[in-house]
Each structure stands twice: as C-alpha cells, then as structure tokens.
Amino acid sequence: xxxxxxxxxxxxxxxxxxxxxxxxxxxxxxxxxxxxxxxxxxxxxxxxxxxxxxxxxxxxxxxxxxxxxxxxxxxxxxxxxxxxxxxxxxxxxxxxxxxxxxxxxxxxxxxxxxxxxxxxxxxxxxxxxxxxxxxxxxxxxxxxxxxxxxxxxxxxxxxxxxxxxxxxxxxxxxxxxxxxxxxxxxxxxxxxxxxxxxxxxxxxxxxxxxxxxxxxxxxxxxxxxxxxxxxxxxxxxxxxxxxxxxxxxxxxxxxxxxxxxxxxxxxxxxxxxxxxxxxxxxxxxxxxxxxxxxxxxxxxxxxxxxxxxxxxxxxxxxxxxxxxxxxxxxxxxxxxxxxxxxxxxxxxxxxxxxxxxxxxxxxxxxxxxxxxxxxxxxxxxxxxxxxxxxxxxxxxxxxxxxxxxxxxxxxxxxxxxxxxxxxxx
Amino acid sequence: xxxxxxxxxxxxxxxxxxxxxxxxxxxxxxxxxxxxxxxxxxxxxxxxxxxxxxxxxxxxxxxxxxxxxxxxxxxxxxxxxxxxxxxxxxxxxxxxxxxxxxxxx
Numbered sequence: 213x214x215x216x217x218x219x220x221x222x223x224x225x226x227x228x229x230x231x232x233x234x235x236x237x238x239x240x241x242x243x244x245x246x247x248x249x250x251x252x253x254x255x256x257x258x259x260x261x262x263x264x265x266x267x268x269x270x271x272x273x274x275x276x277x278x279x280x281x282x283x284x285x286x287x288x289x290x291x292x293x294x295x296x297x298x299x300x301x302x303x304x305x306x307x308x309x310x311x312x313x314x315x316x317x318x319x320x321x322x323x324x325x326x327x328x329x330x331x332x333x334x335x336x337x338x339x340x341x342x343x344x345x346x347x348x349x350x351x352x353x354x355x356x357x358x359x360x361x362x363x364x365x366x367x368x369x370x371x372x373x374x375x376x377x378x379x380x381x382x383x384x385x386x387x388x389x390x391x392x393x394x395x396x397x398x399x400x401x402x403x404x405x406x407x408x409x410x411x412x413x414x415x416x417x418x419x420x421x422x423x424x425x426x427x428x429x430x431x432x433x434x435x436x437x438x439x440x441x442x443x444x445x446x447x448x449x450x451x452x453x454x455x456x457x458x459x460x461x462x463x464x465x466x467x468x469x470x471x472x473x474x475x476x477x478x479x480x481x482x483x484x485x486x487x488x489x490x491x492x493x494x495x496x497x498x499x500x501x502x503x504x505x506x507x508x509x510x511x512x513x514x515x516x517x518x519x520x521x522x523x524x525x526x527x528x529x530x531x532x533x534x535x536x537x538x539x540x541x542x543x544x545x546x547x548x549x550x551x552x553x554x555x556x557x558x559x560x561x562x563x564x565x566x567x568x569x570x571x572x573x574x575x576x577x578x579x580x581x582x583x584x585x586x587x588x589x590x591x592x593x594x595x596x597x598x599x600x601x602x603x604x605x606x607x608x609x610x611x612x613x614x615x616x617x618x619x620x621x622x623x624x625x626x627x628x629x630x631x632x633x634x635x636x637x
Numbered sequence: 638x639x640x641x642x643x644x645x646x647x648x649x650x651x652x653x654x655x656x657x658x659x660x661x662x663x664x665x666x667x668x669x670x671x672x673x674x675x676x677x678x679x680x681x682x683x684x685x686x687x688x689x690x691x692x693x694x695x696x697x698x699x700x701x702x703x704x705x706x707x708x709x710x711x712x713x714x715x716x717x718x719x720x721x722x723x724x725x726x727x728x729x730x731x732x733x734x735x736x737x738x739x740x741x742x
Contacts, residue, residue: 280668518676552681599711
C-alpha cells in the first residue's frame with residue numbers, strides 16, 4: 213500500500229534553527245505548504261540576548277524575534293505555537309500532537325534544540341516549584357527573573373560557563389550582588405585554556421562578583437511558606453543567603469522524539485553532512501544534532517547560533533532537493549562587561565597556548581595549537597584579528613608560534629591576504 | 638513614521654521597502670525574504686549583515702566605529718561603500734536610502 217501524502221513539510225521546533233530553516237526553504241524555492249511547530253508561546257527568536265540585553269531590560273520581546281509576524285504571512289509559513297508533538301509515526305508519515313490531533317507530513321525537519329540541564333541534588337525538585345529558582349533557556353524564564361533584577365538583590369549563579377558568566381555581568385550592571393558557584397577548578401573549564409579562565413575570573417572579581425570555583429552545591433534552604441529558596445549550601449559547610457538563584461549548568465539535546473521514532477541518536481540526532489537523519493525524508497538542524505565535522509575529523513554537537521543558522525540552511529537545501537554539504541568551522545561569541553569575546557575552532561586537545569598581546573590591556577588574541585597546527589582562537593576585543601583568525605583556523609595548517617605572538621607583524625601577513633573580489637555583475 | 642528604502646538584492650533586483658523609521662537597517666533588511674542573515678543579531682560580531690550604501694547617501698550616515706571597520710576590513714567583498722547594516726540606525730532623514738546587499742562571504 214502506498215501512503216499518498218500531499219506535499220506538506222513540517223518543522224518541529226520553533227527556535228533559531230527551526231525559524232531559519234523555514235525561511236531558507238522558501239529561499240530555496242519550495243513553495244508548498246510549510247508549518248513550524250513550537251512548544252513555546254513565542255515566534256522563533258534569538259536566545260543570546262536572554263543572558264544579556266534582554267535580561268538587563270534593555271530590549272523588549274519583539275526585538276528578539278528572528279522576524280516579525282508579517283514576514284511569516286508574506287512567506288506563507290504557518291505557525292503552530294504552544295503545542296508539542298508527542299510522537300512521530302514514520303511508517304505512516306504522521307505526527308501526533310499533545311492534543312491527540314494528527315497531521316501527515318511529506319518531509320520533516322527536526323529542530324528540537326535542547327533543554328537546560330537540571331540539578332540533581334535532593335532539593336532540586338522542591339526548588340523548581342519555588343518562585344525564585346530559575347533555569348535560563350527561554351523568554352519565560354527571563355520574564356520571571358527580570359522582576360528580581362534590582363539593585364541590592366542577592367543572586368547566586370550556579371554554573372561558571374558562558375551563561376553563568378554573562379548572567380553575572382548583566383546582574384552587576386543592574387546593581388545586583390552576585391556569587392557564582394562553579395564545581396570545576398575554574399570557570400569556562402571545558403571550553404578555554406586556564407589562562408583564559410584566570411583572566412575572566414579576575415575581570416569578574418574586579419567587577420564585584422564573588423566567584424567560587426571548586427565548589428559544589430549540596431543543598432538549599434527554603435522560606436517558611438516554601439515559596440522561595442532562601443539559601444544555598446556548598447561544599448565546605450558554607451551557607452549563602454539568596455534572594456534568587458539562576459542555574460546554568462549545561463544543555464541536554466531534545467532527542468527523545470527522534471529516538472522513540474527509531475532514528476539514530478548518539479549525543480544528538482545523528483545526521484550526515486547534508487543534515488539528513490537515518491530517515492531520508494527527515495532532516496535535523498541545530499543544538500539537537502550530532503553531525504560530522506570535516507574540521508574536527510569526528511562527529512560533534514555544537515551549541516551555537518552560527519551552527520543553528522548554517523545547519524538549518526543545509527537542511528533546507530536537502531529538503532529542496534539541492535543538497536549542499538555543511539562543513540563550516542565552528543565559531544561563537546560571548547559578551548561580558550566591555551569584553552567582546554569571539555572564538556573560532558574548537559580547542560579541546562590543544563597542546564600549546566600562544567598569547568598575542570597583553571591580557572591586562574583587555575585586548576588580546578589567544579591561539580590554540582595541536583601538533584603545531586592551529587585549531588582554535590579566542591579573541592578579546594580584537595574583531596579584526598578574529599576575522600583573520602577565522603581564515604587561519606579554517607586553513608587547518610601549522611603556524612609558527614613565535615610569529616603568532618609577535619604583534620609587530622600584522623596577523624593578516626601570516627594568514628595571507630583576503631582574495632578581495634568584485635561583487636558579481 | 639514610515640520611510641522608504643530602495644534595496645537591491647543579490648541578483649540585482651530592485652525593491653521598494655517601507656519600514657518604520659526606527660531600529661537598525663539590519664532589522665529592516667532581515668524581514669525580507671531576500672534579506673541579510675544577521676547571525677549575531679546586531680552585536681557587531683559576525684559581519685553577515687554586510688551592505689553597500691549608494692554613494693550619494695554615504696555622507697548622511699554617522700561614521701563607522703572601530704569595531705565595524707575592523708570587521709569590514711577583512712571581508713572578501715568589501716567596497717569603499719561597505720557598511721554593516723546593524724550599525725546603521727534608521728531615521729526620518731534616511732527616507733529614500735538606497736542600499737545593495739553584499740554577496741555572502
């Protein structure tokens with residue numbers, strides 16, 4: 213029996229990848245029915261401001277949207293929001309929603325993203341029912357947090373990664389008293405060198421943040437009525453009073469739907485370089501995918517906006533029958549205080565750290581080498597060198613560490629010139 | 638109030654776009670189906686909102702800050718008229734602004 217399905221492409225996930233994928237599909241020439249499904253009550257939006265400008269109250273919700281409502285109407289992209297897909301039935305090419313409604317898909321895109329990793333201590337479940345204990349992943353999380361973001365409030369941030377540090381910087385800007393608790397011996401331990409961790413710890417301490425590394429949370433205190441967390445217990449028998457708590461301890465990919473549907477899953481929904489899953493009619497993109505990286509020589513899962521956007525475009529190209537392989541070098545950015553940090557490549561496994569510039573000047577470039585080859589770069593307030601470094605890292609070749617560190621020689625000299633091109637006529 | 642932008646897309650097609658005189662040029666261009674990608678959302682960190690400003694309008698925009706210049710310098714498709722559209726604020730004075738979308742790097 214053949215299942216005859218009319219063309220209707222569904223995108224499960226209305227985050228950054230899901231939103232971009234839908235518009236990319238239109239750009240690729242797909243003109244048939246197209247629906248994006250999301251479990252949040254918001255149009256697809258960008259998350260980076262959630263720990264920065266939006267948290268500080270400097271911008272409002274509509275400025276977060278990838279595109280305004282009119283763009284969806286104009287592109288004939290339907291949206292189903294505040295709705296979850298409970299099950300994918302691949303045999304009948306059917307989606308089952310949480311309200312038991314079903315639809316049939318011709319092709320499917322999974323952009324389910326990730327969810328905040330939750331704390332596992334005994335008190336965590338109780339804390340999640342209070343009014344002042346927050347994970348930070350969604351607009352709704354931040355809307356709840358913003359009401360507490362006032363001068364003099366005592367904030368405990370659990371987690372010294374990018375989210376935790378950006379929250380701390382935003383909190384300081386609003387006059388909030390901040391303590392950051394990091395279980396590992398240093399902040400940003402998984403993503404940067406000890407020298408960078410030390411730099412950021414110093415910057416935060418200078419700004420008034422109480423950073424405590426090598427410290428785990430062992431328990432929580434609650435108000436008498438149970439509505440609020442009132443204190444945080446840490447290793448060493450310390451009890452810290454808290455007016456509110458924000459937890460940023462990582463992201464878990466939302467792979468359950470794919471797994472239950474029998475798709476290949478391994479630290480993410482497994483896709484090839486064309487963003488196609490183990491089912492030829494299903495693509496996936498963004499934080500939820502495990503994909504091959506020519507650059508790294510292995511499969512990786514990236515949690516970054518550039519990956520969400522560029523992989524979404526690759527997935528759309530595949531759906532539109534114009535496959536184009538995805539092999540961009542990872543890059544990332546983080547803004548804290550007056551420091552613009554831009555990163556390219558992945559530094560895991562490096563064996564040599566080369567500093568170009570003086571950290572104390574708050575403008576420097578750090579290179580990570582492995583067996584002599586440049587594998588990653590962190591640039592702080594060095595936007596031009598960052599752009600050059602992107603090319604250098606993409607070249608996957610060796611550079612002389614002495615030359616890298618020598619500021620008398622412009623970095624672009626080492627990299628070779630950009631091939632300046634005239635725009636196509 | 639609304640202003641009119643004259644936008645030339647990457648295929649040379651011309652479009653008239655009406656948009657409120659607020660926010661950045663990037664935010665207006667992002668809404669278009671042939672528009673800019675703006676990966677970093679306007680934080681002057683990615684250079685994917687690259688446009689060329691028609692010469693007669695160049696003088697009417699505030700000068701580039703150093704971050705914008707730093708990013709533009711390294712672009713393969715940079716021209717003298719290049720700007721990062723996230724750094725151009727829309728005002729009533731820019732009614733009629735003519736911009737061309739730069740090729741993607």
